[in-house]
Amino acid sequence: MSEPLAGKPEKPAALTDWAYAMIKEDILNLRAQPGSQLHIEKLSKQMEISRTPIREALLRLQNDGLVQVFPRVGAFVADLTPQDLHELLEVREWLESNATKKVASIITESDLSALDELMANTELAVKNNDQTQFLEFEEAFHNMIIRLCGNKRLLGVMESLYSLIRRERVLSVRSPENIKWSLIEHQRVVAALHERNAERASAMMVEHIRAARARLCSCIEPQGNAAKKENKP
Numbered sequence: 168m169s170e171p172l173a174g175k176p177e178k179p180a181a182l183t184d185w186a187y188a189m190i191k192e193d194i195l196n197l198r199a200q201p202g203s204q205l206h207i208e209k210l211s212k213q214m215e216i217s218r219t220p221i222r223e224a225l226l227r228l229q230n231d232g233l234v235q236v237f238p239r240v241g242a243f244v245a246d247l248t249p250q251d252l253h254e255l256l257e258v259r260e261w262l263e264s265n266a267t268k269k270v271a272s273i274i275t276e277s278d279l280s281a282l283d284e285l286m287a288n289t290e291l292a293v294k295n296n297d298q299t300q301f302l303e304f305e306e307a308f309h310n311m312i313i314r315l316c317g318n319k320r321l322l323g324v325m326e327s328l329y330s331l332i333r334r335e336r337v338l339s340v341r342s343p344e345n346i347k348w349s350l351i352e353h354q355r356v357v358a359a360l361h362e363r364n365a366e367r368a369s370a371m372m373v374e375h376i377r378a379a380r381a382r383l384c385s386c387i388e389p390q391g392n393a394a395k396k397e398n399k400p
Contacts, residue, residue: 182216183227186214186216186220187228191330195334196334197334197338199244201247202243204242204243205225205234207242231330249387252380252387253380255332256376256377258328263312263372264369265369266318268365272365278315279361286308286350286357289301290350301346302336305353338383338387339382339383341386349375349382352374355375
């Protein structure tokens with residue numbers, strides 16, 4: 168892990184939860200590189216806690232799909248693979264296109280104003296080449312569509328999917344061209360929602376997610392196994 172756990176907050180009573188949150192944050196923001204080993208002893212010293220909550224946190228991250236644990240070998244940050252990304256974005260396409268179709272039929276003027284404000288903030292982030300803010304607004308856009316759909320269970324499912332592709336999104340926004348096209352695609356979805364055209368809104372969301380999948384794959388394919396610092400079984 169490169170400069171991990173920087174600025175870690177005061178440790179809470181639930182050490183496993185704290186360790187889980189801290190390690191996950193490093194993984195999602197690529198401070199812990201795909202394929203790199205997560206040394207329990209090293210993490211224990213860095214976080215100033217025993218090895219037990221570290222082990223438990225790594226097992227939880229394995230269940231999330233962010234860590235691979237190999238008995239008698241160790242724990243490794245899960246790789247980024249085009250196949251995994253394709254499958255995750257395929258699920259997103261199915262779910263978000265239908266959510267967008269539903270939203271088009273129930274969206275209010277107040278909701279549209281909120282989306283317009285978000286788009287304005289996103290445009291400003293693009294103009295300023297602020298990758299961090301753009302990523303925040305990009306995620307907020309998709310979260311807003313799901314929230315407006317009104318299905319709490321769907322929101323939970325989507326949040327787990329967003330976590331699994333967070334690393335690819337971090338890579339993607341390093342490209343100004345990727346950011347520009349993502350904004351344009353979001354604007355097309357919002358325009359269709361303003362028209363309350365359910366079929367077009369759904370189609371624009373499908374177009375956006377498919378284009379995003381192609382951009383994300385192009386970001387991770389050159390990575391190959393370059394990030395791997397240690398041998399894995």
